[in-house]
Amino acid sequence: MEDIKAYIESGILELYVLGDVTQEEKLHVETMAAKHAAIKAELEEIGRAVEQYADEHAVEPSDELRNRVLNSLVTNLADDRTFTPQRDNEIDNVVPIRRADRSGFYKYAFAACFVLLIVSVVALINAYRKLNDSNTLIASLQNQNQRFSNTVSLKDSEIGVLRDPTFKMLRMKGTPKSPASALTVAWSPVKKKVWIDMATADMPANDKEHQYQLWALVGNKPVSLGVFNADTASKDMVEMEPTALADAFAVTLEPKGGSSSPTMSEMMVLGKF
Amino acid sequence: MARKRKISLSEEELVRALRNREKVAAEALYDMYSASLFGVISRIVTDTAEAEDVLQEVFVKIWNSFAAYSADKGRLFTWMVNIARNLAIDRIRSRDFKNQTKNQDLENTVNSIDEQRNTAYKPELLGIKELVETLKPEQKSILDLVYFKGYTHVEAADELGVPLGTIKTRLRMAIIQLRKYFN
Numbered sequence: 001m002e003d004i005k006a007y008i009e010s011g012i013l014e015l016y017v018l019g020d021v022t023q024e025e026k027l028h029v030e031t032m033a034a035k036h037a038a039i040k041a042e043l044e045e046i047g048r049a050v051e052q053y054a055d056e057h058a059v060e061p062s063d064e065l066r067n068r069v070l071n072s073l074v075t076n077l078a079d080d081r082t083f084t085p086q087r088d089n090e091i092d093n094v095v096p097i098r099r100a101d102r103s104g105f106y107k108y109a110f111a112a113c114f115v116l117l118i119v120s121v122v123a124l125i126n127a128y129r130k131l132n133d134s135n136t137l138i139a140s141l142q143n144q145n146q147r148f149s150n151t152v153s154l155k156d157s158e159i160g161v162l163r164d165p166t167f168k169m170l171r172m173k174g175t176p177k178s179p180a181s182a183l184t185v186a187w188s189p190v191k192k193k194v195w196i197d198m199a200t201a202d203m204p205a206n207d208k209e210h211q212y213q214l215w216a217l218v219g220n221k222p223v224s225l226g227v228f229n230a231d232t233a234s235k236d237m238v239e240m241e242p243t244a245l246a247d248a249f250a251v252t253l254e255p256k257g258g259s260s261s262p263t264m265s266e267m268m269v270l271g272k273f
Numbered sequence: 274m275a276r277k278r279k280i281s282l283s284e285e286e287l288v289r290a291l292r293n294r295e296k297v298a299a300e301a302l303y304d305m306y307s308a309s310l311f312g313v314i315s316r317i318v319t320d321t322a323e324a325e326d327v328l329q330e331v332f333v334k335i336w337n338s339f340a341a342y343s344a345d346k347g348r349l350f351t352w353m354v355n356i357a358r359n360l361a362i363d364r365i366r367s368r369d370f371k372n373q374t375k376n377q378d379l380e381n382t383v384n385s386i387d388e389q390r391n392t393a394y395k396p397e398l399l400g401i402k403e404l405v406e407t408l409k410p411e412q413k414s415i416l417d418l419v420y421f422k423g424y425t426h427v428e429a430a431d432e433l434g435v436p437l438g439t440i441k442t443r444l445r446m447a448i449i450q451l452r453k454y455f456n
Binding site for chain 1: 296299300303304307308309310311312313315316321324325328329332333336345346347348350351354355358359416419420421425426441442444445448451452455
């Protein structure tokens, strides 16, 4: 025990803890410490005291250093745990740094592009729909316009007939076959034109197999001026085939498409000048 | 401190975690010991940026050669502070460092840096004045030379003009004073 006490008091343990011993001294102290619990306890006490002394003199390194140091440790950690060849390590060391530099930018750029794409597609679909609606509208307006202009030109012709002093108006009266019927015909011998007025017509509606046929009687000879249909919806004037001569006008009901000579038994109306 | 939370483990837990090379071990190691080790390093390597480089080297070496540490050989900090002191001394002895500082007066540098460092000591430790008074000036100067400046006791004897035996006795007395103080 005396030896141990003297060994402790020699100061070698302090020098050991302070790192100020030769390699042989170091091994000797470690051997002694392993053998004698008192020496081990003494070393522990000395170590604790100088540790606290160092702690009292601690200097905080800058805050940024923490990440720098930890990153270098974690990088080493990754290297130690993956048994890849050195060359791969170099590549591994380079690639993540590049990615770290740029990934943020590309991530946001990609997200922005994607959002733009979606917005554009939605806008395009909307525009396409509106364009379709507009086209439909234009088509229907054109259609309507055409109908208006047709109507206007028809009305123009009708008004022209009424205003033209060369036109003679003749109201054909019903025959015994159909006493209630009546039809107005307008004829201009000068212009050779013949119109019938469906607005004031009073003719029974024809079926699908039959049509009315207008005849001009020149002398005693009937001349066909064309066929027409009669129904309640029709309110326009209809231009028939031209004739320069006529003593009388008559309408017969004929098979569809008309006949070459009138069926006298089917005469509906007749008017003479 | 700007840092939100420092990680702290018991020495046994830390040693186990370091053996397993857990990430939390690296963080705890840094949080628990960086200031103490930096205190030692920056007394030897006076340039702050250089000292921080050395501190980084120290942690890398601790981390990579942790298998060499055994709890039988003493406290973890004792082992680490030896690594820190050796790397710091290597740094100032390296040719680059010598060239960089060859025109500076070493004595003046040491004094002025010590004055600077005093302002950086943990201000929350109000006991430090009491601690300084606990040690006699001659005890403190030897302890600081060997512990903080990395002098061998032979060099310290030379520097202070005191016999080797006296140096050893003063060192031992200084540490005994510390033990009393901290207990």
